[in-house]
Amino acid sequence: MFFSVAVVPAAIIPAAPAFAAQASDSQVSDSQVQAETLPSYQQDAELIKQTFESQLYTLPAFKMGHYGLRMYRQTQDHKYEAAVWADMARVASRLNYFATEVHTPEQIKAYSAERIARYDKKKDVRSDLRYEETIDQPEYLYLGVDLLGSMARANEYGLKHREDEKLRQVIRRYDFKAFATDHGLIRAWAAQLANQVYWLQQLGEQDVVAEFIEAFKATYPDSQDEQLTDQQFMNKIYGMTHIIFAAAEYYQHSVNEADFQWIYDYYRDNVEQILARSKEDVLAEVGINFLLAGLEDDPVVEKMRKAIQQSIDREAGMVPAVNGSTDLEDGEHRNVLAIMLLDWKGAREVPTINRDPEMFSSIPYGLVRQ
Template identity: 45%
Template structure:
């Protein structure tokens, strides 16, 4: 299976080197906005295959959902191949608490390398809860992604039973978990709803509000303020099924009111990833004429390093790999296209004519 992913990578390199930019029609973005977006996009396309497979597919899937340019299809196929490897491994390993503990220990090692506030909070929440790392952070994520494609694993029933027996409700009411994993919990609430494994969206939203009351923002550290905002933006992004459908502002009144009221502080006190996600949240709700969109676009354009052809970090770093997340968001914000479904077995059936081992079309 690893050879399949490697072969797809080689084919993708050939395709990207040989294709010119697919014609785009953006929603309510100025020519200057589009120019800046295309500059960043060309830069990342040229260096795409220096990135990790995860970051390649993170970039490619978002660009395909925005543009439906066929040159990104190979990255979607790479994503499917990579997920099949992960799920096949879960299928063979998910037999004991010891397995989950070893898996979590490997993940914890990454967080132990950093002493920052976020890593410390995350270590404290998962060192005694290895099942969350195994089931919540990874298995659930891969199952939801493959479900998006209209696929499922051959051991889907086994996976679902394992997730059904995990006490997710306790996570969505735990303020300490929210302080460490706000964005991830927002994602997980919507993934569980998508997979019909429970609807915890309202419960999580309430806990997020109680964890971070708006009138206590001044008590938050910079990291905790950003964690709050990430939780809020991911309520919108996850509701859109990751840029596949428009959301309703009325479903998230607290989020949109807060962003409108605090947009100047968000721009001055947070990083570009969050600024872009706030702007995209309004675009996902069809609010392209809202002043928040204009302000976030201006902030992102002003942050672009013209020599590096990307948005640097808040410390000024132009590291190409570490900047993939904020720069794909910058591209989307500045050259936005209305959400469309796909790719999946219905919208792009040609992508699913041959499936990796362990995967099959979703059974209704």
């Protein structure tokens, strides 16, 4: 059998450079196809949700409530109601204990001494710093870290403790400005102090927000960023994110960018440094800060979303710790932030006893309507 061979004119044979360009175009197309086959941000948020929600009610009440309340505020899905009730029960238990067992100066002193001793037993840098900076004023742990947080959470639900006035009298014994403007405490507790000054304002007690922000800026001048350890750099960013979170009453309200222009400008000017020096918790919080201001199209949001997406351990279905741990209890905070960043659904003032009365048909003992 004979085969004929067609002769191709040389003029129509592609030159080598054109062939190379063609190959390059093919490679670009392959890369584009690969990128298009990656999960969407929303799909990755769902992956993390499935991991945590399959075991949500095995977590301690604080972690369960932290997750459930945030997801309810995002979605208003009734499946989170039991976790929200568990959070209310935890708050009621704490306030019941403080109202009956820890309210005199002597009781507070003993309680605070026991609390601060726990930090002395831990050996990480942050715990050492917190012990050193708080040992001379341990009552800060009782007032700021414990009492205020529980009272503010009850307030967000439209509730208060049945001995609310007794607990408010405890708050009034202290000038919180002394804590809020202490540079050492800011270096140890920046994010917590940001929460606390806004909680005081929310409760209609002391208003030291402006004084705290002034002291915070003096503690962490931008010109000295390069001199900070990574731990202190993250404490600075963490403090900034919580100023906005606390002002928004934790995903209940949007914020106005202009009211916090110094923070948003800093994020934009230092985004690469933040990415290089911060853990995933902090990166997610920076991104959510922009979402709370309605700035979803800001390039910083996309950078933070990509960083979080790339950090996901797909076999474990979650964002692991820096050391690779995929422990659900330790990772709850980090991962609920990742979910919100990747699939943001807006800020809503829920649940409250007035807007969602069906969720408050059985109020934990000790809490009453405001």
